[in-house]
Amino acid sequence: MTADAATNWSRNIRYQAERIVAPRSMDELRALVTEAESIKALGSRHSFNRIADTTGTLVTTADLDIPLEIDADRRRVRVNGGIRYGELAGVLESSGWALANLASLPHISIAGAISTGTHGSGDANRSLAAAVTGLEILTSTGDIVSFAEGDADLAGAVVGLGALGIVTTVELAIEPTFTVAQTVYDAIPFDEVVGSFDEMTSSAYSVSLFTTFRDRDVVDQVWRKARTDAASAALPAALSHREAPEPRHPLPGVAADACTTQGGHAGPWLDRLPHFKLEFTPSNGDELQSEFLVPRAHAVSALSAVRDLAETLAPVLQVCEVRTIAADDLWLSPAQGRDSVGLHFTWTADEAGVAGVLPALESALAPFDARPHWGKVFSPRDPAEFAALYPGWTRFGELRERLDPRRAFANDLTRSLGL
Missing domain, CATH: 3.30.465.10 (Uridine Diphospho-n-acetylenolpyruvylglucosamine Reductase; domain 3)
Structure with missing residues (x-):
């Protein structure tokens, strides 16, 4: 096992596994599973916690002979x-x-x-x-x-x-x-964002808000991804005349080379819906991540509660992304049974610092029945709390x-x- 293979994407987790195996056939995989006392599947290693860890065998299925x-x-x-x-x-x-x-x-x-x-x-x-x-x-x-x-x-x-x-x-x-045109907007007043939140998030097929909270009165960027085969929604007044003059990266001061094409230029769905290009590996090892999903009805209140913690979060926060997600019926999906808003936090790689601010953040979001993303960093809690969040x-x-x-x-x- 190489040093790189033994760690996750951000290198904040060193797996406890005795070995990592990449079987090529179902028979080989079946033998590994039935013989192992403890075994887990390992995907692209993009989880920031130990959800994919084990003391036994880690298995990657990327090489299995399963045709597309x-x-x-x-x-x-x-x-x-x-x-x-x-x-x-x-x-x-x-x-x-x-x-x-x-x-x-x-x-x-x-x-x-x-x-x-x-x-x-x-x-x-x-x-x-x-x-x-x-x-x-x-x-x-x-x-x-x-x-x-x-x-x-x-x-x-x-x-x-x-x-x-x-x-x-x-x-x-x-x-x-289908094709998508992606446009980024700069420096939108926070009050205008929360005052027209529904209008803004419904104005395109996919909308993301990015803010560092360094200026509490401003949302740094809004990324709108509009399908060209759908009727164009009216541009929210809050975004008028605020189109970014050049490509943006979600993190302030970082070159946009790794980001998908912006400027309203239409292109294939796979080259616009992600924020980042497949040929780049952005921010590998430079960050930790947390995310909490709250009911859509609480979006503005939850976002305002996070803004009130700006000074507490500032030492470790790189950027916060806000996205909307429609409800599904999957038992343990963080969006199960409710239209949701995801509050995503990209932290610095300071594990102790992040652990220090998470309790305050989670406490602020608790009144909104926030569900943590399963693959990201969240504080330990009583299992009964999870049972209460998921029917x-x-x-x-x-x-x-x-x-x-x-x-x-x-x-x-x-x-x-x-x-």
């Missing part, structure tokens, strides 16, 4: 769960197809993203996991369990936290390819009991959650 299959009649694509979104997007685009949405990074693996409830942005866009229409999981007994559309447990298996088994195959809904929590525990009765896929993080 497009079913044009059903508008579905079947893929190896270990493939990255950027790689799948290129294949789909070349065949005239698209995914409805992408996360800010195209570098993440499909199985890892859906298992943690990762999302993109857009008032009408659900989490990436909500695009899943079928799933195959290799359980600790060596059996493949399939979940298809209409299966009662599919909604429980998709955001599975890696606790059910190894996700080998994923089926996703696709649609005909499907008990059902998920029962599903996990059926699929992994010997707890091969348990680890310190899932145990701390009461699973």
